[in-house]
Amino acid sequence: MDSSEVEFLAEKETVKIIPNFSLDRIYLIGGDLGPFNPGLPVDVPVWLALNLKQRQKCRIVPPAWMDVEKLEEMRELERKEDTFTPVPSPYYMELTKLLLNYASDNIPKADEIRTLVKDIWDTRIAKLRLSADSFISQLEAHAKLDNLTLMEINTIRAFLLDSLNCMYKLRSNLQPGSSKGQFTDY
C-alpha cells in the first residue's frame, strides 16, 4: 500500500469546523453534510475541511487529543509500557500532518504538537522493530497487532512479510520430506 493511499483513508475521518458561510445540507454518496451556518460548529470529513480551509471558508477545531498536555501524557505512557498503548485516533499521524500543514494557525502550539507526535511515533516504531525481531528469533507463528495503526503497519509490511517468507522457507527445511516432492525442477 502506498502512503498516499493511507492518507486518503485518513481524510475520511471527521473533524469539527466553524464555517464562515451558509449553505443548506448537501447530500453525497458518502453521507450528508451540513447545513453550514457562519459561526456554528459542524462535523465534516477531513478532505472537505482542508479544502474549505484552503479557500478560507472555515476555521478548523483541532481534535481534543491534539493538545500538548494530553500528548505529553501519552508520550510518557508509551515510553513506560512495553506493549503498544491505545492511540487517540487510528490515523493520529496522518491527521497531525494534514491539520498542521494546512491549518497550523488554528492549532495552539502547533510546533510542540508536531514534535510530541513524532516522539510517540518514533517510540512506537522502535517497539515495532523490537517485537519484529523477537518474533523472528523466537520462531513465533503468529503475533497480535493490537493498537497498531495502518500507517505504522504499512511502513514495515513489505519487509516483515518477506522476512516471514524466508523464515517459512528455512523452517520447512527442518522437516525433511514434508515438502520434498519429486525432483521436477531442472
Place this chain on the structure above:
Amino acid sequence: MFCEKAIELIRELHRMSDGQLPAFNEDVLRQVLQEMEALYEQNQTDVNEAKAGRAELIPSIKLRHCCLLRNQRCLTAYLYDRLLRIRALRWEYGSVLPANVRFHMCAEEVQWISQYKKSLASFMRSLGGGEGLDITQDMKPPKSLYIEVRCLKDHGEFEIDDGTVILLKKNSQHFLPRWKCEQLIRQGVLEHVMS
C-alpha cells in the same frame, strides 16, 4: 556443458531487474533450439540401442533428457518474463509505445501487446455501467482536479477538455486537468509542481 546458451538468455533479463526490455535475442534462442534438436536426436539413437540391450547408455540418456527439460524451462521463463515486461510498458507509457521500445519486440510480441491493449480497452469501456473508466489513471488518490505542471521539453500543441489548445513549450508552466496530464508526467514530458 549443455544449456550454457539458455542461461545467457536468463541472465540478460536478470541483470535488468528494473523491467527494461532488451532486444529480442533471436540468435541465441535459435542456438538453444538447435542444441535441443541435437540432444533429442542423440537420445533417439541411444534409446534405440538401449532397447536392443545396451543398458549402460541409460545414464547418458537421462543426462541429455535433463538438459532438454532445462533448456525448455529457460526458454519458457525467458518468453514469459518478457511478456510481463511488455505488459508493464502498456501501464508505464500508455497505449502508444515509443519506437525504440517497440523495436525490441519480435513479431509475436507485437501481436500479443496489441491483443492485450485491445482487451484492456474493452474491459475499461465496459466499466461503470457502459460509461467506461480509465483504470490506468489516478494511480495515486487525487487531491484536486487541476494541478500545476511544468514542461520539461517541447511537446507541441495539446488540447484540453473544453477544446482550448495550449502550447506545451519547454519551461512553460500550466494549470491543467489532472487526468489529462498524468500520462505525460509518467512519460517525463511534464513535471508535477507541488505548491
Place this chain on the structure above:
Amino acid sequence: MDTQSYLPVQPGVGMGENFLSLDDIVLSHERLPIRTECRFPRLGFLEKSSDSQDIPEGTKMELPLWLSKGLYEKKRRVLSVELPKVYREGWRTVFNADPNVVDLHKMGPYYYGLGSQMLHFDSPENPEIAQTLLQTFIGRFRRNMDSSQNAYNEDTSALVERLDCLEKALFTSGQSGLNSFQSWEKGQASQLTASSLVLNYRKRKITDLQP
C-alpha cells in the same frame, strides 16, 4: 515511491523452485562438486581434462545444481554430491559462533538458497545444515532490519555488500517501506512522478550513443 508495474515471478517459497522464476533459474545454475558413480558413455567431451569418449566412473567434476538434482537418485547411485565448504562442519561452527561476522556475499551469494537446495541430497549432516541456515538468518536479522530501516538517503552499497541475495532482497523491501514513509512525511507522496522505467530507458539511450 513510484509504483512499479513490472512484477517479476517470485522465487519459490518452500523447498521447491518456482518454474518461471529468473532468480531460481540463476540460483540453480550454481556449480557443485560431484563424483560420478557410474559411466556416462559418449559424453566424454563434457569433461575437458580427459579425451576419452566416455565420462568414466569415479570422475570428479563440477555440475550445475539443476543437473545434479536431475540425475541424483537415492536408490541407484549415479553420482554423489560433495558438500560445498561453507556448509561443512568447520564453517558451521563459525556461523554458529557469530553469524554477523561472515561475509555471506563472498560465501554465497546464494548462501540460504543453495544451502536449502543441498538438503535434496541425502546426507547425515542435513539436520545440522538446516539448523545452521535458520540460526544464521535469525542471528543476522536484527542488524539487517535496522540498517534497512535506518539508512535514509545515503549510499547503501557498504551496507549490502556482505549480504546474501535473499538478505539483499529483504534489505530492498525494508528500504522501500522507509522511503515511501519518508516521502509521505515530506509531502511528496501525492506528487505525480515520471515512471522510473521511462527514465532508465532514456539514460540508457544516452549511454548507447556515447562511443
